[in-house]
Amino acid sequence: MPFTRRQVLTLTGASLLLSLLTWWPRRETPLVPASRPDELSAWIDTLLPAETDFPGAVALGVGERMAAAIAREPAYARLTAAAMGWLAARAREAGGTTFAALPEARRVDIVAAAAASPEGSTPRTFFQATLDDALFHAYADARAWTGLTYAGPPQPIGFPDQAAAPKSG
Amino acid sequence: MHADVVIVGAGAGGAACAWALASRGVRVLVLESGPWYDPVRENRLHLPDWEQHAFPEGKEYRHAYTFAQMQALNPQWAQLRSWNHNLGQAAGDTRRALKYQHVRGVGGSTLHFVGEAHRLHPAAMRMASRFGVGADWPIAYGELERFYVEAEYLIGVAGPLHDRHRPRSRAYPLPPHAHSYASQRIGSACARLGMSWSPNSLAILSEPWQGRPGCNYCGQCARGCPRADKGSADVTFVAQAQASGRCTVLARCHVTAIVPGDGDRVARVSWVDADGTEHSLRPRALVLACGAVQTPRLLLASANAHAPQGLANESGQVGRHFMETLAWASSALHPDALGSHRGVPSDGICWDFNAPDAIPGIPGGVRFSVGMAEMDLAGPINYARRVASGWGRAHRAAMRNSFGRVLSVASVGEFLPNDGTYIDLDPHARDAHGLALARIHSRIDELELRRLVFMAGKCREILQAAGTAKPFEEFGTYDTFNATHVFGTCRMGSDARHSVVDKDCRSHRWRNLFIVDASVFPSSGGGESPSLTIEALAIRAGAHVRNLLAKREL
Ligand SMILES: Cc1cc2nc3c(=O)[nH]c(=O)nc-3n(C[C@H](O)[C@H](O)[C@H](O)COP(=O)(O)OP(=O)(O)OC[C@H]3O[C@@H](n4cnc5c(N)ncnc54)[C@H](O)[C@@H]3O)c2cc1C
Numbered sequence A: 001m002p003f004t005r006r007q008v009l010t011l012t013g014a015s016l017l018l019s020l021l022t023w024w025p026r027r028e029t030p031l032v033p034a035s036r037p038d039e040l041s042a043w044i045d046t047l048l049p050a051e052t053d054f055p056g057a058v059a060l061g062v063g064e065r066m067a068a069a070i071a072r073e074p075a076y077a078r079l080t081a082a083a084m085g086w087l088a089a090r091a092r093e094a095g096g097t098t099f100a101a102l103p104e105a106r107r108v109d110i111v112a113a114a115a116a117s118p119e120g121s122t123p124r125t126f127f128q129a130t131l132d133d134a135l136f137h138a139y140a141d142a143r144a145w146t147g148l149t150y151a152g153p154p155q156p157i158g159f160p161d162q163a164a165a166p167k168s169g
Numbered sequence B: 001m002h003a004d005v006v007i008v009g010a011g012a013g014g015a016a017c018a019w020a021l022a023s024r025g026v027r028v029l030v031l032e033s034g035p036w037y038d039p040v041r042e043n044r045l046h047l048p049d050w051e052q053h054a055f056p057e058g059k060e061y062r063h064a065y066t067f068a069q070m071q072a073l074n075p076q077w078a079q080l081r082s083w084n085h086n087l088g089q090a091a092g093d094t095r096r097a098l099k100y101q102h103v104r105g106v107g108g109s110t111l112h113f114v115g116e117a118h119r120l121h122p123a124a125m126r127m128a129s130r131f132g133v134g135a136d137w138p139i140a141y142g143e144l145e146r147f148y149v150e151a152e153y154l155i156g157v158a159g160p161l162h163d164r165h166r167p168r169s170r171a172y173p174l175p176p177h178a179h180s181y182a183s184q185r186i187g188s189a190c191a192r193l194g195m196s197w198s199p200n201s202l203a204i205l206s207e208p209w210q211g212r213p214g215c216n217y218c219g220q221c222a223r224g225c226p227r228a229d230k231g232s233a234d235v236t237f238v239a240q241a242q243a244s245g246r247c248t249v250l251a252r253c254h255v256t257a258i259v260p261g262d263g264d265r266v267a268r269v270s271w272v273d274a275d276g277t278e279h280s281l282r283p284r285a286l287v288l289a290c291g292a293v294q295t296p297r298l299l300l301a302s303a304n305a306h307a308p309q310g311l312a313n314e315s316g317q318v319g320r321h322f323m324e325t326l327a328w329a330s331s332a333l334h335p336d337a338l339g340s341h342r343g344v345p346s347d348g349i350c351w352d353f354n355a356p357d358a359i360p361g362i363p364g365g366v367r368f369s370v371g372m373a374e375m376d377l378a379g380p381i382n383y384a385r386r387v388a389s390g391w392g393r394a395h396r397a398a399m400r401n402s403f404g405r406v407l408s409v410a411s412v413g414e415f416l417p418n419d420g421t422y423i424d425l426d427p428h429a430r431d432a433h434g435l436a437l438a439r440i441h442s443r444i445d446e447l448e449l450r451r452l453v454f455m456a457g458k459c460r461e462i463l464q465a466a467g468t469a470k471p472f473e474e475f476g477t478y479d480t481f482n483a484t485h486v487f488g489t490c491r492m493g494s495d496a497r498h499s500v501v502d503k504d505c506r507s508h509r510w511r512n513l514f515i516v517d518a519s520v521f522p523s524s525g526g527g528e529s530p531s532l533t534i535e536a537l538a539i540r541a542g543a544h545v546r547n548l549l550a551k552r553e554l
């Protein structure tokens, strides 16, 4: 197994201190197509599905950005290729032809199995890396902020009501 | 181009010195390696993806440097590990070399800073004689006081009426900022613990000041302020120095050599401009202000027959006594919606443990302050990755239930100099001009670790008293080198055998060479942020240079 969790965390970034740099900063993502867009999209859609107040990661264009990142990083691409093999096997076991073709409940079972796999294993590492990436891209879209009582972005208005209790809703 | 004084570096020290000289009738040339910061073009705080971009981005805003081998971590101090409940531990078996946080640009690292404008505790300038550790300053607080006032009024510092630790001859020019709603909760928790909580003194305008607008509390100072209400050096000292008509600032001009000459004088300074063209001139007086990592590098790299150990390094002290940031922050979720992403980054502060003898048995002070913005826990992406757990619908539910509820308490403390923490030249790494890179050596000793244990313990206590759940993330500099405040590599002192510059920031030997950045600090202070002290020292040194010029002694 070529990946440890630490390697992937290093791959996806590092950690922060008393400065407003993020703990796990990210790499830049050029546009290169990924090899299995449907399976990756279905995976991302299961990680961050649509809800009444959230369009879902795929609808927010997260799939394209992550596919580009995966295509750009050889280590990430190798991890993804290995994870796609694992995913295809789990999909067959669940009675489907592909992961994307499975009903949502079966896809959720498979993602849960990846999340519960041993630390450092392909499915667990892939789960951690892709979830972190999906969150990074999804919440950079104002459509993901509905229902969070977040009146951002920070400028040009700022938060002049900062000294008062937040308004609900 | 005619200039009486050449200043290298347009950060806190260089800019303040340029203003002090230009406003007193001296013609100044400032050479800055980095670009001008243009908020209209570069600031992204009005865009939805603002959080994906740390400021400043791109190599042009950074100086290259390397790290030496870092210290192995000891299980004895496991309680000081940095961790996050979603992302795990930050470091492995060895201390992690993350970053020397700085900005290369007009304004220097103040472009990035969060605006704290602190005076040093007077006793923190007497560490050796009063507490038997570190070194004394060759000047007393009283000698700096009027220069603090000058800096505070030029910048427009907003601060509280009273400061029982630091005598003042004049009130702050602007009233303090109101505590944010979340900061009020931390203040109440401190009160429950018998600790004080006061408005922090900030180089952030609480009211319009000299043509700059008041702050709108976006909390993102470290990503560069788009309104210019944050008192970074470019919009304050540099702007006013230029307004005098006697200060020229050349950006993207990287100083590559300083040539020591006869008569204990610097003979020449050379630089390369943005087009790659080389220039040099013979300075009447040369002021270095490249920060505590790049100034010693430039001095050490300037060795020649006149200065075989490096310029101004007759004592062998250049690069020694490097002091880094000793910091801790704990973050936890509060049950109530607090809107805690709002407000200036560090509006509230507790100075109770700031005196060097405030922590029993551990010389060196510390302070506690609000930490959400500094920990970058003030936007949806960081909540999604670091606060909300799970995935799928559970993660979304966690986002709804957590956004705006994080409280972080941060602490910064004294870092005493030690012989394992210093800057030298890396024999294996050079920049594009062939100059050896600065190499950072860092070691954390037991006193620092015990101080960190105190800092971590108090941060956790304050959060608990505020009614939060257990922390979901803690970050400290025991396992991660990540320095925003760096000092001490060209120590000021009265004894030429143990220091680099004298009490007026002048080299003990080189008569036309001065250093006015954080590298001259003999001690770090007990958690005070340094820029105001750097600026006060630089103004004081500028006044001295001007007097020497007037007396034709330069
Ligand atoms: C994220 C962050 C938050 C901070 N928050 C605070 C705060 O709230 N309050 C506070 O007081 N301090 C804060 N600080 C620290 C403060 O910004 C620094 O201590 C201060 O700016 C240091 O001043 P300086 O003059 O020593 O160096 P700098 O401000 O770093 O300036 C040095 C300048 O010299 C230039 N230079 C270097 N080498 C060359 C060369 N060869 N040729 C030409 N130019 C050169 C650099 O490009 C740079 O512009 C913070 C720092 C960071 C990074």
Ligand code: SF4
Pocket: A158, B204, B205, B215, B216, B217, B218, B219, B220, B221, B222, B224, B225, B226, B227, B228, B229, B230, B343, B344, B345
């Ligand atoms: S909080 Fe105020 S000073 Fe800081 S970036 Fe926002 S507007 Fe500027």
